[in-house]
Amino acid sequence: MALLNLREINKKFGGIHALNKVSLTIGGGEIYGLIGPNGAGKTTLFNVITGVYLPSSGDVEFNGKSLIGRKPYQVAMMGIARTFQNIRLFQNMTALENVMIGTHAKTSAGPLGAIFNTKSTRSEERLIRSQSRDWLEYVGISSQIDYLAKNLSYGDQRRLEIARALATQPKLLALDEPAAGMNATETDELKLLIQRIRSDGVSILLIEHDVKLIMNLCDRVAVLDYGQKIAEDIPSLVRQDPKVIQAYLGGDLP
Amino acid sequence: MRLIAQQLLKKITSNKKALLLGYVLLFVALAVLPFLLSNTVGRTWVRILDFALIYAMLALGLNIVVGFAGLLDLGYIAFYAVGAYTWALLASPQFGLHLPFWAILPIGAGVAAIFGVLLGAPTLRLRGDYLAIVTLGFGEIIRIFLNNLDHPINVTNGPIGINKIDPISIGGVDLTRTHEWFGISFSGVHIYYYLLLALLIFTIVMCVRLENSRIGRAWLAIREDELAAQAMGINTRNIKLLAFALGATFGGVAGGLFASLQGFVSPESFGLLESIMVLCMVVLGGMGHVYGVLLGALLLSVLPEILRSTASPIQRAVFGDVYIDPEALRMLLFGLALIVVMLVRPTGLWPAPRRRTILDQDVDRD
Ligand SMILES: Nc1ncnc2c1ncn2[C@@H]1O[C@H](COP(=O)(O)OP(=O)(O)OP(=O)(O)O)[C@@H](O)[C@H]1O
Ligand SMILES: [Mg+2]
Numbered sequence: 001m002a003l004l005n006l007r008e009i010n011k012k013f014g015g016i017h018a019l020n021k022v023s024l025t026i027g028g029g030e031i032y033g034l035i036g037p038n039g040a041g042k043t044t045l046f047n048v049i050t051g052v053y054l055p056s057s058g059d060v061e062f063n064g065k066s067l068i069g070r071k072p073y074q075v076a077m078m079g080i081a082r083t084f085q086n087i088r089l090f091q092n093m094t095a096l097e098n099v100m101i102g103t104h105a106k107t108s109a110g111p112l113g114a115i116f117n118t119k120s121t122r123s124e125e126r127l128i129r130s131q132s133r134d135w136l137e138y139v140g141i142s143s144q145i146d147y148l149a150k151n152l153s154y155g156d157q158r159r160l161e162i163a164r165a166l167a168t169q170p171k172l173l174a175l176d177e178p179a180a181g182m183n184a185t186e187t188d189e190l191k192l193l194i195q196r197i198r199s200d201g202v203s204i205l206l207i208e209h210d211v212k213l214i215m216n217l218c219d220r221v222a223v224l225d226y227g228q229k230i231a232e233d234i235p236s237l238v239r240q241d242p243k244v245i246q247a248y249l250g251g252d253l254p
Numbered sequence: 255m256r257l258i259a260q261q262l263l264k265k266i267t268s269n270k271k272a273l274l275l276g277y278v279l280l281f282v283a284l285a286v287l288p289f290l291l292s293n294t295v296g297r298t299w300v301r302i303l304d305f306a307l308i309y310a311m312l313a314l315g316l317n318i319v320v321g322f323a324g325l326l327d328l329g330y331i332a333f334y335a336v337g338a339y340t341w342a343l344l345a346s347p348q349f350g351l352h353l354p355f356w357a358i359l360p361i362g363a364g365v366a367a368i369f370g371v372l373l374g375a376p377t378l379r380l381r382g383d384y385l386a387i388v389t390l391g392f393g394e395i396i397r398i399f400l401n402n403l404d405h406p407i408n409v410t411n412g413p414i415g416i417n418k419i420d421p422i423s424i425g426g427v428d429l430t431r432t433h434e435w436f437g438i439s440f441s442g443v444h445i446y447y448y449l450l451l452a453l454l455i456f457t458i459v460m461c462v463r464l465e466n467s468r469i470g471r472a473w474l475a476i477r478e479d480e481l482a483a484q485a486m487g488i489n490t491r492n493i494k495l496l497a498f499a500l501g502a503t504f505g506g507v508a509g510g511l512f513a514s515l516q517g518f519v520s521p522e523s524f525g526l527l528e529s530i531m532v533l534c535m536v537v538l539g540g541m542g543h544v545y546g547v548l549l550g551a552l553l554l555s556v557l558p559e560i561l562r563s564t565a566s567p568i569q570r571a572v573f574g575d576v577y578i579d580p581e582a583l584r585m586l587l588f589g590l591a592l593i594v595v596m597l598v599r600p601t602g603l604w605p606a607p608r609r610r611t612i613l614d615q616d617v618d619r620d
Contacts, residue, residue, distance in 0.1 A: 088481065
């Protein structure tokens with residue numbers, strides 16, 4: 001069954017047609033790649049899915065429910081988590097605190113519980129802490145637990161963003177260029193991490209410029225060019241598609 | 255030097271007995287302070303202290319909005335006004351109502367919270383400067399209402415204000431009178447001091463607990479990056495409104511206590527200058543840091559009074575005459591102090607530990 005279903009999404013910014021009738025479907029347990037030249041509309045598609053932008057027309061369905069008109073926090077609560085192309089961590093908070101905020105969607109303590117320090121608040125707080133530690137461990141940055149996010153290395157910041165997204169317990173994880181700025185070893189580790197996340201039952205939508213990573217990792221790949229989906233298939237076929245090669249025009253596709 | 259002090263502090267705070275002793279000493283010091291003051295420099299200073307405690311409560315409330323949630327509110331004094339007038343209307347001859355203290359306190363808090371939501375809601379989409387300007391306008395609107403609501407129906411008594419507000423009385427004991435207990439005579443300002451101190455301690459506990467809670471983290475997240483906060487499932491609208499409402503609640507309670515201590519309220523106590531003063535307490539002390547804000551509030555409410563009472567005698571002693579009006583000098587030095595602190599310590603006198611760790615870790619890492 002399809003987890004995410006986009007139907008004929010259009011998004012215009014003034015004269016720019018950032019997304020032009022984009023339709024795609026992501027199944028449960030799938031790693032779905034999204035590639036395309038700079039300015040093709042990949043991030044815009046993320047923003048439409050996660051409720052940051054309202055599409056000009058078209059429909060987004062997640063788990064059979066339409067996402068159109070829902071706020072980003074509602075989309076997050078429904079089970080779509082994301083990372084940002086230009087990392088958006090809570091810079092002046094520690095790694096642990098960042099992940100603790102990720103648990104917000106799945107916890108419930110309110111102001112009165114906090115003020116009176118009730119038993120349930122305390123036990124929830126303990127749970128939040130231990131879960132958050134586990135997520136840091138999961139992405140492999142336990143040693144950075146008490147560092148401020150802005151003091152982490154670039155690669156660790158990317159991983160912290162993933163940990164924070166996972167803490168919302170999503171069904172679909174959308175990653176916007178997670179390997180950007182990573183060295184080869186870090187990228188290999190990232191690949192293993194993404195595979196592990198998938199095997200733990202989370203579907204993945206992956207924007208990447210690192211073609212090798214996309215080819216190694218994805219079950220299917222879609223190619224965007226000038227807001228249009230020009231190809232969609234298994235990686236080995238997509239890389240041979242003449243339209244794709246044309247779009248990249250001697251670019252980085254091998 | 256600072257490192258040694260820090261280590262010493264750590265040693266003390268890690269030793270349970272020493273910590274307990276520290277608390278006991280602090281408690282005793284706070285308990286005898288008003289007597290010390292009234293027997294040395296006079297009873298007016300206990301009154302000044304009372305007002306300082308009220309200002310501390312007010313500043314802690316604003317700190318929730320500005321410090322925790324990062325929403326620059328320049329009209330915060332409006333909630334102080336709402337609290338003060340709620341109290342004044344419910345316990346004065348104005349309407350002949352004389353509700354008891356324990357009833358007005360929650361009513362005042364509730365009314366202020368409602369105003370917090372009402373004035374907060376239209377500003378939710380605004381940030382930074384725009385938010386500041388709109389809240390400034392709201393603050394003024396409330397004051398103008400208070401000034402003009404004496405006709406067609408006389409509600410607020412206009413610019414004259416409301417007089418003869420009931421003093422707080424608990425269990426039939428009028429807190430503004432002098433009472434003899436255990437052979438010690440407690441005057442009104444002394445008793446108020448203890449009441450205010452208890453409420454302030456309660457406020458501090460609430461603020462610290464809120465900051466370290468799920469809600470407090472959501473506020474910090476919004477302050478740091480609103481879009482990322484939303485992506486974490488934080489309903490930023492509600493969480494911001496909650497900050498406005500809670501901040502207003504503290505402001506409202508402080509306003510009510512102000513009205514009952516003063517026995518009189520008028521619109522001129524709630525002008526823009528007062529809003530800015532409270533904001534200065536927050537910023538100067540250390541935005542977002544409960545104890546820093548407390549320090550800022552106490553300093554900015556007590557120091558000017560010291561200055562006011564010493565400026566004339568000192569000038570007379572040194573120059574033989576009073577050249578600068580103490581009031582003008584007060585504002586002058588106040589502005590100067592603010593500029594110096596902001597230049598030397600831009601994060602405030604006692605910034606949040608979070609901000610300190612930034613520096614510490616920068617040092618650790620390289
Ligand atoms: N908020 C906006 N307002 C106006 N134009 C926008 C906005 N967001 C994106 N665009 C435009 O839409 C087009 C697609 O941008 P988008 O960021 O989605 O590209 P991308 O595929 O993510 O590119 P990159 O690989 O560089 O990240 C670009 O022409 C961009 O300038
Ligand atoms: Mg992009």
